[in-house]
Amino acid sequence: MRFVARVEVQLRPGIADPEGATIERALPALGFDEVHGVRAGRSFRFEVEADTEAAARTRAEELAHRLLANPVIEESHLELVAATSEVR
């Protein structure tokens, strides 16, 4: 079976986020006074071939935690769906 995985990689709380801070500083001049706490991260989507959803999840989590995120400063969050349904 083929499963669709979606991984969100975010900086850990407390780690400085210059990109998010820059966006937040620009927002009031662009008319978005009511937006705060901007954090920037990365996202990935990919497909995993596996016999079961549990196996696909294990492999996708290995990939997310070992290769897509830098575990020293980042945390990753995985969502998994069967490829027959839509992620979004």
Place this chain on the structure above:
Amino acid sequence: MRFVARVEVQLRPGIADPEGATIERALPALGFDEVHGVRAGRSFRFEVEADTEAAARTRAEELAHRLLANPVIEESHLELVAATSEVR
């Protein structure tokens, strides 16, 4: 009320994704033969002050579509939750 928004920005289907392609080419040598179709994108989290969830969603969508994504080549996807509950 304060709402937590999560935005995922992905390249539109058909737009070349060199970062995703590079990751995908590296995966077999790293032991991930069963992973295909890697697409790289960006993610953002922020908080929106608004009276209602509908108002917060409208503002967050404006921000996501106008400023966080380049609509020529990217599409953005918004998820919104009340700040009292957790996004993940």
